[in-house]
Amino acid sequence: MNMGMMEKLDVQTEALAREYLTFRLGDEEYGIDILKVQEIRGYENPTRIANAPHFLKGVVNLRGTIVPIVDLRMRFGCSSTEYNTFTVSIILHIGQRTIGTVVDSVSDVMEIQADSVRPAPDMNSAIDASFIRGLAQVGERMVILLDIESLLMSPDMGLVD
Amino acid sequence: MAETSTDSSSAAAGIDLSQFYQVFFEEAGENLEQMEQQLLELDVTAADDEELNAIFRCAHSIKGGAATFGFADVAELTHQMETLLDKLRRHELTPTAPMVDVLLQSGDALKAMLARHQGSGGSLVDTTELLFNIRAMVSGEVPPVVTAAPAQAAAPVASNGGADQAAATEGQRTVELRVGPLGDPDVADNLIDLFKEITDLGQIEPLPELDHLPSVRRFKVSTSTAESEMMDLFTFHVAREQVKFVAFGQAEHASAASAADPGYGFFEAVGDGAATAAAQGDAAKHEPGYGFFDNAPGAPENKAQVALHVAAAAVAQPAVAKPVAKADKPQAAGLEASTLRVSVEKVDQLINLVGELVITQAMLAQNSRSLDPVVYQQLVSGLTDLDRNTRDLQEAVMSIRMIPMSTVFSRFPRMLRDLANKLGKKVELVTQGEATELDKGLVEKITDPLTHLVRNSCDHGVEMPADRLAKGKPEVGTITLAASHQGGSIVIEVRDDGRGLSREKLLSKAREKGIDAPDTMTDSEVWGLIFAPGFSTADEVTDVSGRGVGMDVVKKNITSLGGTVEIDSAEGYGMRVAVRLPLTLAIMDGMSVGVGEEVYILPLSSVVESFQVSTEMIKTVGGSGRVVEVRDEYMPVIELEKVFEVPRFDWEHNSGIMVVVEAESGRVAVLVDELLGQQQVVVKNLESNYRKVNDVSGATIMGDGRVALILDVASLVRRSRH
Numbered sequence: 001m002n003m004g005m006m007e008k009l010d011v012q013t014e015a016l017a018r019e020y021l022t023f024r025l026g027d028e029e030y031g032i033d034i035l036k037v038q039e040i041r042g043y044e045n046p047t048r049i050a051n052a053p054h055f056l057k058g059v060v061n062l063r064g065t066i067v068p069i070v071d072l073r074m075r076f077g078c079s080s081t082e083y084n085t086f087t088v089s090i091i092l093h094i095g096q097r098t099i100g101t102v103v104d105s106v107s108d109v110m111e112i113q114a115d116s117v118r119p120a121p122d123m124n125s126a127i128d129a130s131f132i133r134g135l136a137q138v139g140e141r142m143v144i145l146l147d148i149e150s151l152l153m154s155p156d157m158g159l160v161d
Numbered sequence: 162m163a164e165t166s167t168d169s170s171s172a173a174a175g176i177d178l179s180q181f182y183q184v185f186f187e188e189a190g191e192n193l194e195q196m197e198q199q200l201l202e203l204d205v206t207a208a209d210d211e212e213l214n215a216i217f218r219c220a221h222s223i224k225g226g227a228a229t230f231g232f233a234d235v236a237e238l239t240h241q242m243e244t245l246l247d248k249l250r251r252h253e254l255t256p257t258a259p260m261v262d263v264l265l266q267s268g269d270a271l272k273a274m275l276a277r278h279q280g281s282g283g284s285l286v287d288t289t290e291l292l293f294n295i296r297a298m299v300s301g302e303v304p305p306v307v308t309a310a311p312a313q314a315a316a317p318v319a320s321n322g323g324a325d326q327a328a329a330t331e332g333q334r335t336v337e338l339r340v341g342p343l344g345d346p347d348v349a350d351n352l353i354d355l356f357k358e359i360t361d362l363g364q365i366e367p368l369p370e371l372d373h374l375p376s377v378r379r380f381k382v383s384t385s386t387a388e389s390e391m392m393d394l395f396t397f398h399v400a401r402e403q404v405k406f407v408a409f410g411q412a413e414h415a416s417a418a419s420a421a422d423p424g425y426g427f428f429e430a431v432g433d434g435a436a437t438a439a440a441q442g443d444a445a446k447h448e449p450g451y452g453f454f455d456n457a458p459g460a461p462e463n464k465a466q467v468a469l470h471v472a473a474a475a476v477a478q479p480a481v482a483k484p485v486a487k488a489d490k491p492q493a494a495g496l497e498a499s500t501l502r503v504s505v506e507k508v509d510q511l512i513n514l515v516g517e518l519v520i521t522q523a524m525l526a527q528n529s530r531s532l533d534p535v536v537y538q539q540l541v542s543g544l545t546d547l548d549r550n551t552r553d554l555q556e557a558v559m560s561i562r563m564i565p566m567s568t569v570f571s572r573f574p575r576m577l578r579d580l581a582n583k584l585g586k587k588v589e590l591v592t593q594g595e596a597t598e599l600d601k602g603l604v605e606k607i608t609d610p611l612t613h614l615v616r617n618s619c620d621h622g623v624e625m626p627a628d629r630l631a632k633g634k635p636e637v638g639t640i641t642l643a644a645s646h647q648g649g650s651i652v653i654e655v656r657d658d659g660r661g662l663s664r665e666k667l668l669s670k671a672r673e674k675g676i677d678a679p680d681t682m683t684d685s686e687v688w689g690l691i692f693a694p695g696f697s698t699a700d701e702v703t704d705v706s707g708r709g710v711g712m713d714v715v716k717k718n719i720t721s722l723g724g725t726v727e728i729d730s731a732e733g734y735g736m737r738v739a740v741r742l743p744l745t746l747a748i749m750d751g752m753s754v755g756v757g758e759e760v761y762i763l764p765l766s767s768v769v770e771s772f773q774v775s776t777e778m779i780k781t782v783g784g785s786g787r788v789v790e791v792r793d794e795y796m797p798v799i800e801l802e803k804v805f806e807v808p809r810f811d812w813e814h815n816s817g818i819m820v821v822v823e824a825e826s827g828r829v830a831v832l833v834d835e836l837l838g839q840q841q842v843v844v845k846n847l848e849s850n851y852r853k854v855n856d857v858s859g860a861t862i863m864g865d866g867r868v869a870l871i872l873d874v875a876s877l878v879r880r881s882r883h
Contacts, residue, residue, distance in 0.1 A: 051806065061868050
C-alpha cells in the first residue's frame with residue numbers, strides 16, 4: 001500500500017511540475033527538460049564538416065570527445081545569427097550521444113506547472129508541432145517547451161545515420 | 162556441526178561462489194582451448210604420456226570447478242571425458258581417431274554449456290549421445306567397469322533400504338572412505354556435497370567415527386566410479402594423502418591393489434557384516450542429516466582392523482601438514498603469478514587518458530616553441546623530457562592491448578581438420594609468425610575474414626587427394642598462415658598450394674554476371690574480380706562455400722579496418738591472399754595538410770610522396786577531369802578544396818602542393834595548400850556522437866585543442882574513379 005502511494009505521488013509531481021532550462025533564440029523563449037542538459041559552455045569555433053546541413057556548425061573537442069554542434073537559430077530560421085559574447089552552447093545528453101546546440105543566451109531554470117502548459121495550435125512554422133510539448137505562460141512571457149530529444153534525433157536533422 | 166553439513170552447499174552456491182563464477186568461466190574457457198589444442202596435436206599412433214596427462218588435467222580442472230560451482234551438466238560430461246582420458250593415460254585403452262573426435266565434440270558441447278550458464282542464452286545442450294559414445298568407448302575394449310550410474314544418488318540416502326539398493330545396482334560396489342586425520346573434521350562434509358552435486362558419482366553416507374582414530378571421518382560410498390577418479394575430485398577439498406579407500410570385504414583384492422597403487426590409498430578388509438550393519442543403523446537413526454558423528458553409537462570393529470587402521474594412519478601422517486594440495490598444476494600456478502587479468506575497459510580508459518596526455522603535451526610543445534631557449538632553458542629541457550616520457554608511456558600502454566596472432570591462428574587447426582574431413586581432403590596447416598602482435602580490437606575483427614579465407618583455400622584451393630597425386634603434387638595439401646610486421650602495418654598471408662585461380666574462368670564468369678571484363682585486364686585486376694558481390698567460381702555450391710557471399714564481405718570488413726587485401730595466384734600452383742592491416746586502430750601517424758584555413762590529416766602510411774606543382778603541370782581530360790604527370794605516369798588530381806568546399810578568403814593564393822596517396826592499389830594526387838607536419842594522432846570516432854562523413858575516416862584533436870578530420874584515402878581514390 002505504501003508503495004502504491006509513493007508511486008502515485010511521483011506520477012503526480014511529474015505531472016504537476018518539471019524543471020526546464022529556458023533560453024532565447026532571437027525574440028523567442030524556449031524551454032527544454034533540464035535533465036537532458038549536460039553543461040553550458042561559451043561558444044567556440046567548431047571544425048566545419050563539408051556537405052553537412054547549414055545548421056550543423058561542425059564538431060568541437062569536448063574534453064577528448066568529438067561533439068557535433070547544431071545552431072538551433074539556423075534550424076528555426078531566426079533572422080540574425082551572430083556570434084557574440086552571450087552566444088552559448090548547451091551540451092545535451094541524449095540517449096548515448098552528446099550533442100551541442102547553439103542559442104543566443106540562456107535565461108533561467110524554472111519550474112513549470114503542468115496546468116500552465118497549453119497545447120500548441122497547428123500552424124505553419126519552421127518546426128513541426130510534434131516537437132513542441134506545449135506553450136507555457138510564465139508571468140508575461142510565453143515559453144515554448146521543446147521536445148529536444150525527438151527534435152535532434154529526427155531524420156531531417158541529419159545527426160544520425 | 163549438523164547444520165554446517167546440511168547447509169554448506171546451498172549457502173556456498175547462493176552467496177559466496179557467485180562472485181567467482183567469472184573466474185571459473187574464464188579458466189574453464191582457457192582449459193577447453195588448451196585441451197582442444199592438445200587433442201589436435203595428439204598423434205594417435207604414438208601418444209605421448211605427457212600429452213595425455215595434460216589433456217586429462219584440463220578436463221579434470223574443468224570438472225572440479227564445475228562441481229564446486231554446481232554446474233552438474235558440465236561436471237557430468239567432463240567426468241565421462243575424464244573416465245575415457247584416464248583409461249588412455251593408463252594405457253588401458255589405446256587412443257583412436259574416433260576418440261579424439263568424440264572428445265573434441267565434447268569440448269564443443271562444454272563450450273555451449275558454459276556459454277549457457279554464463280547467461281548468453283542458447284538452448285539446452287543435449288549430451289545424451291556424446292555420453293553414450295564415450296561410455297561405449299570406455300567399456301568397448303575393457304570390461305564394463307563404468308556403467309551409466311542411475312541418477313538415484315541425488316536423493317538423500319533412503320532410510321533403511323539404502324545400502325541394499327545401492328549394492329543391488331549393477332556394476333556398483335561399496336567401499337569405505339576414510340578421510341583424515343583432519344585438523345577440522347568439517348572439511349570432510351564438503352565431500353558429501355560433492356556427491357550431491359555430481360549425481361553420477363554415487364551415494365555417500367557417513368559412518369560413525371572410531372575411538373582409536375580421532376579426527377578421521379568415515380563414509381560408506383556406493384559407487385561405480387574408480388577410486389582414482391574420486392580421489393581426483395576429492396583433492397579439491399582434502400589432500401590426496403588424507404583420503405583412503407577401504408573395501409567392504411574382499412581382502413585379497415584390496416591388499417593387492419594397495420601394493421600396486423600406493424599413491425592412491427589403502428584398501429583394507431573390513432568385516433562386511435559388521436560395518437554394513439553399523440552403517441544401516443546409523444543411516445536409520447540420522448536419516449535427514451549427515452552429521453552427528455561424535456556421539457554416534459560406537460561401531461563394532463574387530464582388533465585386526467584397528468591395527469591396520471593405525472598403520473594406515475601412520476603412513477598418512479607425514480603428509481598431513483600439507484595444505485590442500487593441487488600438486489598437478491605447478492605450471493599453471495607459475496603462470497598466474499606473472500600475469501594479471503584486467504578488464505579491457507580499464508585498459509581502454511588508460512589508453513584514452515594517455516591520448517589526452519599526448520594532446521596536452523603537443524599543445525605545450527607548440528606553445529613553447531616561441532620561447533627563447535636561452536632564457537627558459539630549464540622549462541624547454543623539461544618539456545623535451547616530457548615529450549620523450551609521454552611517447553614511451555604511450556607505447557607501453559598501447560602494448561598492453563597487443564595480443565599475439567597465435568590467439569587467432571589457434572582456432573584454425575580444429576576448423577581445418579573438421580573441414581578437410583568433411584570434404585574428404587587432406588590438408589596440413591602451417592602457421593608462421595604466431596608471436597606477431599596485433600591490437601586486440603583488430604584481432605577480434607580480423608578473425609572472421611581470416612576464417613573465410615582459410616575455408617576458401619581448403620574448399621576451392623586444395624584439390625582432392627587423387628587429383629593432387631595425378632598432378633604430381635604431394636597428396637596432402639598445405640595451407641600456410643603467416644603473420645609479419647612490415648613497417649607500420651601487419652601482413653597476414655593465407656597461402657595454399659592448391660589449384661590457384663583460373664584467369665579464363667574468372668573472366669567468363671565475370672561476363673556472365675554482366676561485369677565489364679576486357680581481355681586486356683591485368684592479372685591483379687582479374688584476381689580482384691572475386692571480391693565482386695555474388696561472385697563465385699565454384700562449380701557447385703557446397704555448404705562450406707561457393708555462394709559468392711563472402712569475399713566481398715571479407716574485403717569490406719578489412720577495408721573498414723583500414724586494411725587492404727592483395728591476391729597473387731598461379732594456376733595449378735596455388736594462391737596467396739595477403740591482408741595488410743594497421744597495427745592499431747587507436748593511434749596512427751598522420752601528415753597534417755592545410756587547405757585554406759582548415760587542417761586535414763592524411764594517414765602517413767598511405768602517403769607516397771609530395772611535390773610542388775605549377776598550374777601548367779595539371780592537365781585536363783574531357784574538360785573537367787584533371788590529371789598530373791608524375792614520373793611518366795598520369796594520375797587523377799583531387800582538389801581537397803573542392804571536395805570539402807573549403808571557403809577561401811585569400812583569392813590570390815593558389816594551392817601548390819601535390820601529395821600522392823595510395824590505397825587499394827590505386828593512386829591519386831591530392832592538391833593542398835601546404836604541408837604542416839607529421840605527428841602521431843589519436844583517432845577519434847565521429848560516429849559515436851555524429852554520423853559517418855563522406856571521405857572522412859575519423860577525427861583527431863590537434864595540439865591547439867581543435868578538431869581535425871582524418872581523410873579516408875580509400876574513399877578519395879574511389880572518388881577519382883567516378
